[in-house]
Amino acid sequence: MSMVFLVFMSSVFVNNFVLSQFLGLCPFFGVSRKIETAVGMGAAVTFVLVLAAAACFVVFNFVLMPLEITFLSNIVFILIIASIVQLVEVYLKKASPTLYRSLGIFLPLITTNCIVIGAVIINTDRFTEDFVLSIVHAAGAAIGFTLAIVLLASIREKIEYCNIPAPFKGFPIALISTGLMAIAFMGFSGLISL
């Protein structure tokens, strides 16, 4: 049980996917203008990542490992993630139009979000035969992403009101803010070593 907690905390804070592993920076900057959309993106990533981790775990352990074709893992994972995103999109459109409209534009973006494939690949390396830890790690990665993107969105909403020199407006100041956030998150390093 303590292992589950440690894996979760490690993937949320210590090895935060955005701020210490620098994965998923594209949606991180793309949809962090407003807190609302940032929360939406975070929720969509969490949803897809947990599903993808479960599906990839099953395929990796029960198809690729027995057949000894684990070298195919990356391409198979991409296939699985893309299909899951499509499936979720189609299903949401029918089942919950409200949720579809709020997540709608983010769902196709997640197909190419490197946090998803990154977390899944790390799962196969570290938690190869442990389903629970894989899911916890994936959920932690997604929650860490949500945390980082919501924090950045909050900062950027405030920054809008500041008198920033024109050359730094927009993305440059967001990149600088992210750098400072990453430095702050370095404070967590060494807290948990797995």
Added chain:
Amino acid sequence: MSIIITSAAVLGGMGLAFGVILSYAAKKFYVEQDPRLVAISDALPNANCGGCGYPGCANFAQAILDGAAPPEGCPLGGMEVAAAIGAILGVEVKQTVRQVAFVRCAGGQSKSTFLYDYDGMNNCTAAMQLVAGGAKACTYGCLGGGSCFVACEFDAVIMEDGIAKIDNEKCVACGKCIPVCPKNLIKMVPHDSNVRVACNSNDNGKTVRGCCKVGCIACRMCQRTCEFAAINVFDLLAEVDYKKCTDCGDCVAKCPPKSIIWRNHENNAEKPPEKGEKTENTEKGEKVGV
């Protein structure tokens, strides 16, 4: 060899399985759409220019159907598209005046004075960051960096003699060039209007004379000439009231620095009516400083 076959079989099998699942899901979870929405979407130009104020043609179509947007709201399609949408929805459409964007500066490189040579990137915002708000002596004029040229998706902006001009026919009034101009030079004018003030300078006559041959010097000649009170000088700059303007062209002929122009381009084939003969000599005031 066997590993190749296994790999191909697994990958192919998975691709096939996912394909079947997805196509089944697409059928099972198919959402029926209002046929009018599809018809409106087809009637729209689908250029996704954003001129209507919605993120794209699809959102605009939905807004029309919801009654949130007027059927004649598409600046690109104009009356034809409005009529088509009106027919689909069975509603009357209002007559709208076609607007086009217009750059209110005629002071090209050959006509204006420069304080220094600008040798930076072709971007007006960058050019304006430098000393004196750009290389031009006139602080109101077009910098010719081509920001609007880049912003225009319809090839309507022409860079000519170091300043931007907008093609009256190609412009669809999407408005994308307006926010990118750091000098706020671009304004909407009626497409059919012929009289246009090609100057944005609020400086006094002496200052304008010092930096531009075709700038408005606020002499009020146009105001005195106009029989319909359609052109007036506010803040040392002439302004046309298109509701009153009858396109007689008197002010165009009388304007001493020729900053009121006929149509968009100076060399446009159409000329103002002949009755207003050229009285003022523009050469007289050409004491360009520096």
